[in-house]
Amino acid sequence: MTDLDRRLSELRERTAALHARPGFRSRVLAAVAADTASVFGVELVRSARRLAPFAIALALLAAGLAARDERTSSAGVAAIEETLVLSW
């Protein structure tokens, strides 16, 4: 065994009792919980961004359909009114 190995071995033994300080486990669990929450938030925003174009397209489609229905119903109302006027 060389002097170098002896010194390494000695330092290995003398540092063997090192361990995490009290409260380390709870700090880790809190950090993991905080990370999980932030990852969830980021995922939520990312999903919302991904869905935004579909939502806009859906809204435009709904507005288009509503406008068409509006025209149809207006024409229907006008026809009824005409019929009523004629019958009067």
Next chain:
Amino acid sequence: LVELTGDALVRYAARLLGNMADAEDVVQESYVKAHRALTSGRFDGRASLKTWLYRIVTHTAIDHKRSRQRGERLATSDTALEVGFDGGAQAESYVALHELEQWLTTLPVEQRSALVLQSLEGFTNREVAAILECSEGAVEQRLVRARAALRDRERV
């Protein structure tokens, strides 16, 4: 998992970084990364859980050390003694950690991690290669260089 592996990983990180406060920060960050990888299914099981955790801690510690060297954190090698003691055996360990830091401080982080894993943590060269994600030849080369640098330092 933290209960089972926490002390060993903190001890390893402390031997790698030279102080307990940084070691705990690095291991905490590593657990967060590990949890994220486990929940997103990125742990493929090719390496053992132990090897994988040591790998994460090593990478995180190397990043931490490099960022500290770039001056992002104002820390000196004396920080090993800044942390509060919690008993006689711990006090002696802190002194030994300080000595270790003084001794290994000039080694490049790649050489230091190989030396710490093999000579202080007791891993085989193959296991060290798996943790450092390099070939066994590269590990041997790093160990030879590290030992030569330490011997040269002793001679000076």
